[in-house]
Amino acid sequence: MPELPEVETIRLTLMPRVAGQTVEEVVVRETRLRQKVKAEFGVQLTGRRFTALRRAGKYLLFDLDDGRILLVHLGMSGCLATSADRTDRHDHVVFRLSNGVIVTYNDPRRFGCMKIIEPGEGELSDLGVDPLSSDFTPEHLRELCRRRRRPIKTLLMDQALVAGVGNIYASEILFRAGVRPARGAHTLRGREIAAIHAATEEVLAEAIRWGGSSISDYRDGNGNRGGFQDRFRVYQRGGESCGRCGTTIRARPLGGRSSFYCPACQK
DNA sequence: GCACATGTTCTCGG
DNA sequence: CCCGAGAACATGTG
Numbered sequence: 001m002p003e004l005p006e007v008e009t010i011r012l013t014l015m016p017r018v019a020g021q022t023v024e025e026v027v028v029r030e031t032r033l034r035q036k037v038k039a040e041f042g043v044q045l046t047g048r049r050f051t052a053l054r055r056a057g058k059y060l061l062f063d064l065d066d067g068r069i070l071l072v073h074l075g076m077s078g079c080l081a082t083s084a085d086r087t088d089r090h091d092h093v094v095f096r097l098s099n100g101v102i103v104t105y106n107d108p109r110r111f112g113c114m115k116i117i118e119p120g121e122g123e124l125s126d127l128g129v130d131p132l133s134s135d136f137t138p139e140h141l142r143e144l145c146r147r148r149r150r151p152i153k154t155l156l157m158d159q160a161l162v163a164g165v166g167n168i169y170a171s172e173i174l175f176r177a178g179v180r181p182a183r184g185a186h187t188l189r190g191r192e193i194a195a196i197h198a199a200t201e202e203v204l205a206e207a208i209r210w211g212g213s214s215i216s217d218y219r220d221g222n223g224n225r226g227g228f229q230d231r232f233r234v235y236q237r238g239g240e241s242c243g244r245c246g247t248t249i250r251a252r253p254l255g256g257r258s259s260f261y262c263p264a265c266q267k
Numbered sequence: 268g269c270a271c272a273t274g275t276t277c278t279c280g281g
Numbered sequence: 282c283c284c285g286a287g288a289a290c291a292t293g294t295g
Contacts (some may be wrong), residue, residue, distance in 0.1 A: 043295070076291095109272090109292050110291060111290070144280080148283080149283080166274055169273090216293085216294080217293090235273095256286070
């Protein structure tokens with residue numbers, strides 16, 4: 001479910017209910033996530049206060065009052081939400097906070113992970129530029145494209161280069177920019193890179209305004225669906241006609257993932 | 268049964 | 282070193 005807009009939407013909807021709250025109880029019902037949840041996980045968190053909720057790429061960062069960070073990655077099917085009363089078999093971790101709010105981590109495929117890190121430690125230092133940050137400039141993107149022969153779509157999805165873009169938004173961004181997914185990054189002209197840069201900011205911002213994309217079971221921090229899935233221009237629309245020019249949208253695999261583009265609108 | 272799924276990480280090989 | 286292909290992870294949907 002989660003690319004940058006979904007993670008950001010969860011952050012925005014969860015923030016008012018968790019910021020400043022103390023963790024009163026943690027129940028770990030399933031430790032077998034992508035990385036095993038450590039036995040002392042609950043003990044380390046209990047009694048700690050969440051001072052802030054931030055995002056880096058596709059990671060959620062709960063800042064703790066002892067300086068450490070609760071790091072959450074939602075993998076492919078993870079949800080983090082204030083929960084209803086009923087429990088699901090895929091509710092793996094449950095937090096009870098000092099304001100009475102219950103936050104549940106649910107993840108059927110268990111590709112996500114949840115761990116406590118020291119500041120500056122671990123996977124966060126391997127992340128590329130966050131496309132919502134001021135460091136993401138056309139010049140930065142041009143530098144990333146220099147001498148890289150790989151397709152621009154896989155470059156955009158490489159978390160070590162640009163942190164937060166996944167398979168849905170890479171296709172949507174490149175449609176808006178008018179660039180084919182398979183174009184070699186080093187072949188892009190300055191105006192094309194500028195268009196991709198602008199489209200990245202625009203598509204991600206618009207998707208956040210719509211509350212993310214719910215193509216199967218993504219929900220925000222309050223359990224509500226997103227709305228951007230109804231505004232896809234190419235993603236999952238292979239065989240349909242392009243809304244801009246009428247040409248049939250193509251679907252073809254790239255880097256092991258399905259990609260979608262309009263052969264007329266995108267060069 | 269088969270294909271496919273919003274992600275990451277590994278191996279193997281060119 | 283760069284990069285692609287393919288597999289693996291676990292579960293669900295069509």
